[in-house]
Amino acid sequence: MFAVMLPLSTILSLAQTINITGVVTETGGEPIIGGTIILQGTSTGTITGADGTYSINAPRNGVLEFRYIGLETQVVPIEGRTRINVELISSSIAVDEVVVIGYGTQSRRTVTASIASLSGESIKDIPSPNAESALQGRASGVSIITPSGAVGQAPVVRIRGVSSITSGTEPLYVVDGIPVQSGNAAYIGNTNALSDINPSDILSIDVLKDAAAAALYGSRAANGVVLITTRKGRQDKAQVSYSGWVGVTTPSKLIPVMDAAQYVEFKNISVANRYGTDERSLTSGYTSPHGNKAHNLWQLGNGEYVNTKWSDLLYQTGLQHNHTVAISGGTQKVQYYLSANYTDQKGMVVNDHYDRLGGTANVSAQATDWLKVGINLNATTSTTSYTDRGRKGSQYATANFSRMAMILPPNTPAYNPGSGEPYYEPNGGLGYGPNTVYNGYYNPVAMLEYGDKQQSDIARIISSYFAEITPLKGLRLKTQLGVDFQQVSDEQFSNPFNGDSYASHGSDYKASVNTTTTTWTNTAQYTFSLDDHNFDILVGQELYEKKLERWGAYRTDILDEKFRVFQADYNNIYPYANTLEESSLFSYLGRLNYDYQARYMLSVNLRRDGFSALSKNNRWGNFGGASAAWRISNEGFFEPLSQLFTDLKLKGSWGIVGNTNILPYASKSYYQSGFYGNGGAYYLSSIADTENLKWESSTKLDIGFAAQIKNNVQVEFDFYRNYASDLILDVPVAYSKGIPGNKITTNAGAMTNTGIELSISAQPVKTKDFSWNTSFNITTQKNEVVKLAEGITEIIGANDYNITLPGYSIGQLYIRPSAGIDPETGRRVLIGKDGTQAVVIFEGGATYYHKDNPTNPYPQADLKQVISGGTMPTYYGGWTNDFKYKSFDLSILLQYSGGNYIYNGSTATLSDMRYWNNALDVYNSYWKNPGDQAKYAKPIYGDNASNGSVFPISDWVEKGDYLRLKTLTLGYTFHTRNWAKAGISALRLYAAAQNLFCLTGYSGLDPESLISSNDQAALQGGVDKNSLPQAKVFTFGVNVTF
């Protein structure tokens, strides 16, 4: 059949061929050399010569495509003309681009929903191994928080605020039509499942923000949907490209701490203040060989004193590099995009490491005139490893590097002055050093040298296979199978000398985590037009299944201290992390898109989902949305304004979507088995809302407009309101109720997010040599919890720093009020429940006393927490400026966020009066004499109450507003038009910097560096406690196309 048709069509087109000539120029008139002209739908094509001219034979009614890298492709119908001159414009501003929507694409002209799109070009220079980080500051309505500068971890992504309290706030990620796993996939380690997608392979990222856009993803769409489209081949000659960068990374900020002399002086003052003398051992029965005071200097043989700067040993200048080679091209029948990438990142934290080796193969073939088949394949192996134990929200861990860099005593050596080996004392800790209290923190240098490490080796295949049948014009039947397979081999080794596994004499945890998600989608799409009425109808059915299998072992008591791996000989082995989980989703979906002359547009989306994790009675849910738009600028009455507004579209949408981010067995009460001594045992391990647990639903409203003003300014405005109800909530119960986990997962409560999004893009200057494109976006969000479960008036965050209650935004800081330092006595003043002033007198038995009668204890229970500020930013956004001067380009991205409060818990750590080192700021501004206006209390040895360690105090609450120079890129594009002989068609070099500066009133490390891990980010947000700093990164890169 195929063989017969081909010659026939060739003959037909030859019959009406004419010759067309012309010149292709760039904006400003510069001729384009090497531009491609292709007769649409064929393999016929030519390229422009040195003066930009071309000549091509084509049918009189054909359509020509003019392409040049970095410029917007133009499609020009020939309409019988023999001379066609074309000016290609830069691709940064384009009205009529195609946007990816759920289960298809749509012209932006007719889009009625709220979608933020980002092209792969705009993120290609960003030295980040994951795609979602690239969205920071660039897409309105999308908030990205980078928890720290540690490599390989996932950022916190929120679209239009937080729509759920305890059921997950991360959007759904869909790669080439397949929902993929995101977030941390490791059990022991800390990884980012989206890092397995090489940003260089990404063609576009489209964020579906309102219900109308996301409704086709039904029950998973409440937090928005991020559609990632990878690059595909196109009909063209083979094009080989290489892009690569190399960079260095350092901490953006460190807080200065005391040196050895200051530490000894200051800590001895605290001892004298408490005990009357500093000539005392702090440990009964211990005397120091280094002096008779509580803290002493350690004098070395050469007369110098030990003065260890721990941060120098834990932070470094990390080297990172990344390479991608891609080849793409195709014929009329087969198009391909193949790429390979390698990235290697050494972080700013010593031993932080990430590497990835991966490849992509996207191939599609028009097998017959009615059958198209294809495969999208992304296969990656990666390793994330680190020694720091402070990740995944473990900022209280003894071996948290950030904490150790701050508080380890500077008068204790990192290396034994005699042997040169890492210094540590018996019983696993750093030990006494020249002090008289045993320091139970570890020597991180010993951990590093003796092989302590968390390592997650990941093998990942994201693949989809599709076949598309076109039985008649406009009707497409498509079946697509997607498999996202992820295997994590997770390991944690701890050495037998110093650290966590001293007591067990070396240990190694190993777990294997296999997660497979399978999606099978069948859709029928019919596109047709009746006069100027255009219809696009889609119906479909989808099955989704997720399986998790995890198993592992924990081994202790290593045979030979040389061993540093699981496979070695150990005395003991225990089962570890074993589990099996399965969940499934069954769905029906449908969509109607309609437009009349692209003037009136309507879109209706429906989806019905059944989810295995919900109670049997409430397993099924119906979701959907409708949106409409009116291109008012096409109306006759708009004529007077059309000089100003070249395009104006009003739009609105409404819909209901759901959220399913719950555990697979969240609606089941069950017993677990185990052992009691040598016998078996069964015990109640989960109490669930088995009868009623149902979908969380979000009703989303969006009203806005998109306008183009005088052809070079684009404005998009949206007002949004999201009402989330039946929130799936882990409702905490009184501990004495004895409910496993102290919570019951149930539907309760409601929450709203309201705000506006505004983005403005413009090209204020455009001359032959110089152009300036600017793009600004701002999003406001007002989050408000409307109600919680029946009888529940508040939820206290698991760390006791936050409260969530109706009438306020989620995760308010909930802090005990304090009122600075009493100038007379140097004591921290706290405010009791009835306004009574209390003071901390740590050395007194009761710790808290009435300020006006310091012998009268004040009940700790009367020091009540009060609501102390919202932790959700109320506004955020970014401002991009791209300048081009001749061959130079300069891009500046400023990113900002604010309106939130942060509890600066690191200040508590840095002013703790136990044996921890303190900030230099404490040394300079502690209370010394009556009348002093001090920031820190009179130092009393052991005091962990005055500084906020026992419980947080409001003196450490700060504003979180900031403006950050997120990226600065300077590039140079070579004139390669005459380089054809060298085989190079494009060459660009650039230098970039990330996180160069941050303007903020926040005194901690960074207003973005918070402790919360993704899963609990909302309920206990806004707390900075022993966080790592952000990374400052300088890179140098090259993009070359052959």
Next chain:
Amino acid sequence: MKKIFLYGLFLFGLTLFPSCEDFLEKEPPLYFTEEEVFSDPERLELAVNGLYLGLKSQYALGGKVFVIVDNIGDDFINVASNGYELTFTYEMKVTLDRQESYELWRYTYLAINRCNVFLKNIEAHKEAAGANYDRYVAEAKFVRALGYYYLHQIYTLPYVINPSAKSVVLRLLAEEDLANNDLARSSSEEVLSQILQDLSAASALPTGSGTEAYVVRATQGAAEALKQRIYLVKGEWDNAIAAGEKITGYTLADDITSVFKTPYITSENIFSLPFDATNRPGQQYATGYYYIGGRSNEIDVNTGIVSINGYGNPKDARIAGFTNINGGGRLLTKYTSSTYVDWLPIFRYAEVLLNLAEAHFNKGNEAQALALLKQVRTRSLAPADDELSLDNLSGNALKTAIINERRLEFLGEGIRGLDILRRGETFVKQPGTDYELVIGPEDGINGYIWPIPQFERANNKLIVD
């Protein structure tokens, strides 16, 4: 033709979809439903094990409780300088937010609610329980009573000072939903009465000793031993004597050290918590962790019990076998398992005897008291080697000897701190040194006992101090 075939295949493919309801039926492969557990007699028997396992949590009796009690007491010094290793407990500065307190509270109540849920469910499954029904009920009540005993002792001012002092909240019904968060604290008297009431079902418990089955689950002996402790708390000496005398079939092991060696089952063990590689506590929770190598706790050799004449005798099996102070050290070596699978003796016969001695002394029966005391002491120290001549003791000296004997006999077994509390005495740690610490009942929740944790207060609005 080919086209039609492919369309046909496509449509056929759609019919391959499984029935959607089947596809959505996902039962957890590793868990059991209540019905599966309670309707199967074998599983039901092991579900009773699950109740003990609950109390054996590393956060509760199976881990920290012994070391909490001994850090409250005055025979050890905490050298850890680490809040996670009970520094605050030792310094008597456990505030509303301390980890050891909210963990103990939380996991003991989890164990209690498991008993309550079991007691509710067993009513509907009497058939599966069969002849064991009464025993299962009595065991569940024993576990609940034991949990409440430890909570009562740590969170309540001494009964002897104030029987109506506010104690813990008394939860006796199965809690399986969001209701009933608020519950006021019961009085000391009410909590102790409830414990005794739970133990009144003890006649359904088996009698027997010397095998694992009789040591790791409740027997009549175990129930009477707990009753005896409650009567000591209440100062009801006759009842304490009566309870003690009901504990029969046990004898002191010839060698005290055998009690702490595998298989941990001797004629002396009345009730112990068993441990094995499959069920052992984590590092900073294991009783052994605190003592092995003197990591967190060292024996107070200067002012603790071993510094008192007659209680540091190198020939005493308890000094020779359980400490290294003979060699100038400060370590307790009662617990030796580096993987923390040493069993924990909750009740052993030596305690019954010394409890009886104390009760008899308080009744004025000094002769009986002395005889009982000697029984325990001479097991470990031959009278010929003893610096003390017990036979001459009477009055306060005899009382002191009984108290001191308990300190040495149960060093590191979670007894001493509870003894001080139940007698309403003042804690005096490291007296006469730079480190002296004096805390008395008048200090209340500011050091003497623990305040109800903040996490309970957050959701139970009826908690008041």
